[in-house]
Amino acid sequence: MTFYDDLLLQLLAAVGAALFAGNLVALVRRRRDQETAPTRASAGSSDLPEAPVARTLLYMALGLIVMTWGIASLIAA
Numbered sequence: 001m002t003f004y005d006d007l008l009l010q011l012l013a014a015v016g017a018a019l020f021a022g023n024l025v026a027l028v029r030r031r032r033d034q035e036t037a038p039t040r041a042s043a044g045s046s047d048l049p050e051a052p053v054a055r056t057l058l059y060m061a062l063g064l065i066v067m068t069w070g071i072a073s074l075i076a077a
Helices: 003-028 030-042 053-076
Strands: none
Touching: 003 030, 003 053
């Protein structure tokens, strides 16, 4: 395996882990975002008042799959 192949697999695992962790944080912070939503909405912000659960769980699952695929490819190589 060349250096670039190994680097690509490491990046694949890192991007999957970041996608999973970022959406996990969004899911955990959902309650706090819901409490502060009226303040942000009155300020004219176009942000979502809270993270949509279905989309967040979908992205977490996708990140977990990509991360697992990258780690498994690293181990198999």
